[in-house]
Amino acid sequence: MQATWSIRKAGVEDLEELIRLRLELLHSARGVERFENEETLVEATRRYLARALPAGRFHAWVAVAGERLVASSGVMPFERPPLPGNMAGLEMHILNMYTEPGWRGRGIARALFSELMRFAREQGAGRVWLHATDEGRPLYESVGFKPNPTALEWTPLPE
Structure with a gap:
C-alpha cells in the first residue's frame, strides 16, 4: 500500500467517493453491512451533496x-442568534470524519480535522461541535473538545 497521502478540499466532482466513504462510516458506526433502504439513502445523499457543496452549506476535505480517496471529513456552517460566548452566532457542525481502516494510524484524521478547524476559525465560528464515536473521541478531546450533557435529541417516530 502506498504510504504517502495528501489533503485537499473536495468538490462536486468527488460526490460518488464522498457517498462511498459516508456509507462506510455509517455501516461501521451502526454495525451493519447494509441498510434496509440503502439505495434511497444513497440517492438522497447524492441530491443533498449536489446542492449543498456548491452552495457552501456543506464543506468537505478528503485524503488522497x-x-x-481514503478518508473524508465535513463541516456544516449555520447561524443562530448571538449567545454569550458566541456573539457572531456562527457555528460549525463537524461530521463525516472517516478514514478507511487500512489508512488509520497515519495522522490522516488529525490532518483533516486541522483543516476543518482552520476553516472554522477563518469563517469566524464562535462554536464548533460534533458527535464522536468511541474511536474518534481521543482525537477531539486532545484538542480541547468536551462532552456537552445538556443536549436532547428528538427523532420522529415511524408513521
Whole structure:
C-alpha cells in the first residue's frame, strides 16, 4: 500500500467517493453491512451533496493516496442568534470524519480535522461541535473538545 497521502478540499466532482466513504462510516458506526433502504439513502445523499457543496452549506476535505480517496471529513456552517460566548452566532457542525481502516494510524484524521478547524476559525465560528464515536473521541478531546450533557435529541417516530 502506498504510504504517502495528501489533503485537499473536495468538490462536486468527488460526490460518488464522498457517498462511498459516508456509507462506510455509517455501516461501521451502526454495525451493519447494509441498510434496509440503502439505495434511497444513497440517492438522497447524492441530491443533498449536489446542492449543498456548491452552495457552501456543506464543506468537505478528503485524503488522497494516489488517485484514491481514503478518508473524508465535513463541516456544516449555520447561524443562530448571538449567545454569550458566541456573539457572531456562527457555528460549525463537524461530521463525516472517516478514514478507511487500512489508512488509520497515519495522522490522516488529525490532518483533516486541522483543516476543518482552520476553516472554522477563518469563517469566524464562535462554536464548533460534533458527535464522536468511541474511536474518534481521543482525537477531539486532545484538542480541547468536551462532552456537552445538556443536549436532547428528538427523532420522529415511524408513521
